[in-house]
Amino acid sequence: MRPFSKVVLSLVVTLLEPVATTPVRGDVLSSRxxxxxxxxxxxxxxxxxxxxxxxxxxxxxxxxxxxxxxxxxxxxxxxxxxxxxxxxxxxxxxxxxxxxxxxxxxxxxxxVFELFQTESSGLVTQANSTWGLALVSHRDPNETDYVYDGSAGEGHYAYVLDSGINIDHVDFGGRASLGYNAVGTPENHYDNAGHGTHVAGTIGSNTYGVSKKANLVSVKISNETGYYFSAMIDGIDWVLDDALTNNRMNRSVVNISGGGPYSQAVANACLQAYQKGMTIVAAAGNGNSSSSWISPAGNNGVIAVASVDRNRKRAPLSNWGPVIDIFAPGEDTLSTWIGSPTAIHVTNGTSMASPHVAGTVLYLQKLEGLATPDEVLNRLVELSTKDVVEDPQDSPNRLLYTGAA
Missing domain, CATH: 3.30.70.80 (Peptidase S8 propeptide/proteinase inhibitor I9)
Structure with missing residues (x-):
C-alpha cells in the first residue's frame, strides 16, 4: 500500500514551497x-x-x-x-x-466543479435491503440482505459536502443537521437538488444507509448558481474547525461526491486536512477516464472511490486508474430525496459509490476504534474483496466489504 500518497505522473504536491506550474488536462474534464x-x-x-x-x-x-x-x-x-x-x-x-x-x-x-451523478452491537440483518448494502456486507454477490453490527456508527459524524440535506426526512430519524452554508446564508441552507440528501441517505439513513446510527452534518457547497472550488475549500476549512473544536477528528469522515480538473488549492486543502487527521472520501468522477487529474479524488490524502453495478462490473462512466483506492456500488442506487419527508429516488454515479465507503468508514471507526486516515485506508484495503471487479482498467481491483458477514 502507498503511504497515502498519490503520485500523478511527475507531479508532487507540497505545502511548503510554491509550485511553479499546474498540470492541465482539458481532455479529462473541462471546467468553467x-x-x-x-x-x-x-x-x-x-x-x-x-x-x-x-x-x-x-x-x-x-x-x-x-x-x-x-x-x-x-x-x-x-x-x-x-x-x-x-x-x-x-x-x-x-x-x-x-x-x-x-x-x-x-x-x-x-x-466550477460538478457533482458526479448520472440519472436513469451484535450483527443485525436488514432483509431485502438495497443491492448495494447487500453487496458490501457479503463476499457472495447473490445475497439480498444487509448484515451489520448494531453499533452502526453511533456517536460518529459524516460531514456531507454537497447540495444540502433534507434534514426533515423521516429516514434520518432526527440525526441530520445543518452545519454550514458556504454558498449563502443560514436561512437558505436547504437542498434544492436532492444530490446531497441522496448521498446522506446512503451514508446513514435508517433504511438505505451503511451506518444507521451515525450523525449527518450538512455542509452546503453548491446551489442553483453553481459549484465552486472556493466553496469546497471553505467547507473543508469549516469541517476542520468544527471537528477539532468538538474533538471529533477520529469519529468523523468527510464525503465529497463531486470534483473537477486538478486544482492546486483543493489539493493543498485536502492534504492539510489529512495531516490534521481528517479522513476524506471522494467520488472518482463519471468521465470513463483517469482520475489522476481530478480534484479532489486524485489528490494526496483522499480515498478515491470508483463505481460498480450489481454484477460487480465497473460502471460504464466510472473513472479509473492507479489513484483509485476502492470500488463500491454506485448504479441504480435507491436513497432518500427532497420534496417531502418520505421522498426516495434512484440515481447513478460515483457520487453514489463514495457514500457507501464514507458510511463504512464510520462503521469501522466505531466498531474497531480506527483513529487516523492511514488506519482507515489500511483497513478498507485489508477487508476489501480482491480481484472480483470486472473491467477495472488500471485500477487496483478491490471491492468494498464491511467485514460483517
Missing part, C-alpha cells in the same frame, strides 16, 4: 473559470493577519488607480480558519502583486 475570482494559498509560517492586511491595502490602492470606475472588484472575501488560504475577487494589477509575493504558495483561478 470564474473571471476575476482567485484562490490564494500562502506558505506555512506566514502571519495570516499581516499578509491579508497587505493584500487588502494593495487591492485598495490599485482600485483607486483604475481609470474605469465602472469596473469594481471586492477584494478578499473569505480567509479560511484552518487552511493557509483565502479567496477574493481581484483586479489584474492586484493579482500580479500577490502572485509576486514570496509569501504566496500559489494563485489559482476559482473554477
Amino acid at each position: 473559470a470564474i473571471a476575476g475570482r482567485y484562490i490564494i494559498g500562502f506558505n506555512e509560517g506566514v502571519d495570516a493577519a499581516a499578509h491579508t492586511q497587505w493584500a487588502r491595502s494593495v487591492h485598495e490602492r490599485n482600485i483607486k488607480r483604475r481609470s474605469d470606475a465602472s469596473v469594481q472588484t471586492n477584494g478578499i472575501e473569505t480567509v479560511f480558519r484552518r487552511l493557509n488560504a483565502y479567496v477574493g475577487n481581484f483586479d489584474p494589477a492586484t493579482i500580479e502583486e500577490i502572485r509576486a509575493n514570496t509569501e504566496v504558495a500559489y494563485v489559482e483561478v476559482d473554477r
